[in-house]
Structure formats: structure tokens, C-alpha cells
């Protein structure tokens with residue numbers, strides 16, 4: 001069964017802001033015909049859907065993505081699962097960079113690295129899947145850069161939003177599930193793991209990231225739906241299903 005609702009790919013925003021919270025720069029319209037929707041960018045008959053999963057470390061995105069994928073497949077939907085930054089070979093190399101000892105990118109360099117991985121991901125996987133009508137589940141996407149590099153590292157969130165419009169080529173999430181959790185609890189869940197560049201950051205950094213995500217939710221409550229991730233996995237799954245069902249009903 002394929003979703004019949006109108007997707008963001010087919011919508012041209014009426015308000016001053018696009019769904020990532022920024023107005024596309026005027027010259028975009030001239031150069032690329034960009035007006036906030038992927039179908040407009042590429043003239044594709046896009047019928048797929050992009051659902052992104054966001055949240056702090058250990059919030060349960062990955063586990064819930066697997067459950068959601070199984071549930072959607074049982075309904076006969078064609079699902080693809082991916083993640084950022086390592087959804088492509090290039091993105092995997094970006095992720096590996098962050099794990100190298102002694103590599104400490106400047107905040108803006110982090111932004112450019114994630115944007116490079118994102119553009120490659122959109123071109124190589126997301127756009128082709130969308131044009132084949134797939135439901136895509138993506139573990140982290142454009143909001144992660146606003147939350148981590150913007151609110152976490154202090155890079156101007158508006159600059160990040162503007163770069164996101166470019167890096168995604170206007171491919172915006174139709175629905176975002178924000179797994180909200182106290183970062184201290186997230187770290188309790190992942191203790192014992194070898195920590196990467198971000199996981200080694202102080203709790204204060206992760207609290208700013210959480211605040212950033214909550215700001216994004218407040219700015220776009222229709223696209224970004226809050227999941228209370230501190231409960232038992234089955235209860236979290238039930239909430240996710242209810243949100244996704246609601247979304248498919250076009251509510």
C-alpha cells in the first residue's frame with residue numbers, strides 16, 4: 001500500500017519560511033527554480049516519503065527505526081532505511097574522520113563535513129528512492145546539524161538552515177520523529193561503548209543539543225513530532241506508531 005497523502009515534495013510553502021525554518025535565498029530561485037519543494041527542483045513525479053528520526057545520544061532512534069521498518073513492511077509499504085552521516089561511502093569516511101585521534105575540526109568545518117555527506121546522500125540514495133515511491137526512514141538528517149553544530153557548538157543556526165537548503169537540494173523531511181530524552185539517561189543507556197568525538201563532549205553540550213531539538217519542534221510542531229523516549233521500548237513504539245498512523249491519515 002502506498003501513501004496517498006500529499007507530500008512536502010508536492011507542496012510549495014505559502015508562508016515566508018520553508019519547512020526547515022528559512023526562506024530560500026532569492027538567487028536560488030533564479031539559478032535552480034527552487035521554491036521549497038523537491039518536485040519543483042527536479043521536475044520529478046515524486047511519490048515517496050522521507051521520515052527522519054532525531055534526538056540525543058542513546059534516545060533509542062536506531063532501535064525504534066528497526067521496529068518501525070518491520071511494522072511498515074507488514075503493512076505492505078516499500079521501505080528503505082538509512083542514516084547520516086554514514087549512509088554512503090563518502091559519508092562513512094566523514095564519520096571515520098571524527099573517530100581519528102587528534103582530528104579536531106573547527107565548528108564550521110564540522111558543518112561543512114556533514115553538509116558534504118548530506119548532499120552525497122541525497123543525490124546517491126534519497127532522491128532516487130523518493131522517485132521510486134519508497135518510504136525512507138533516515139536516522140538523523142538536516143535537523144541534526146542545526147541541533148549539534150548550531151545549538152551545541154554555537155554556529156549560527158540560520159546559516160546552517162541556509163546551507164541545509166543547498167545540501168538537501170530542497171529534499172525536506174515529510175515527518176520528523178524527535179526522540180526526547182534527558183541526555184544523562186541517554187548516556188546511562190550507552191555506557192560501556194567506546195565514545196566518539198561527540199560522545200566525549202560534556203553533558204552541558206548534550207543539554208544544549210536537546211534544547212536545540214526542542215526549539216526546532218516548537219518552530220515546526222506539525223512536521224517535528226515529539227516522542228517521549230524515556231519510557232519502556234514497547235510504550236515508545238506505540239507512540240511512534242500512533243504518530244505515523246496519524247501522519248498517514250493526513251491529520
Ligand code: Z5A
Nearest residue numbers: 057058059060061062063084114144145148189198232233
Ligand atoms: N552528528 C552531528 O553532529 N551533526 C550532524 O549533522 C549529524 C550527526 C548528521 C552520530 O553518531 C553522531 O554524529 C552523533 C551526532 C553527530 N553523535 N552524537 N552525539 P551515532 O550514529 O553513533 O550516534 P546516535 O545517532 O546518537 O546513535 P546512538 O547513540 O546509538 O543512539 P540511538 O540510536 O538513539 O539509540 P539506540 O542505539 O537505539 O539505543 C541505545 C541503547 O539504549 C541500546 O543499548 C538500546 O538497547 C537502549 N535503549 C533503546 N531504547 C530504550 C528504552 N526505551 N529504554 C531503555 N533502553 C533503551
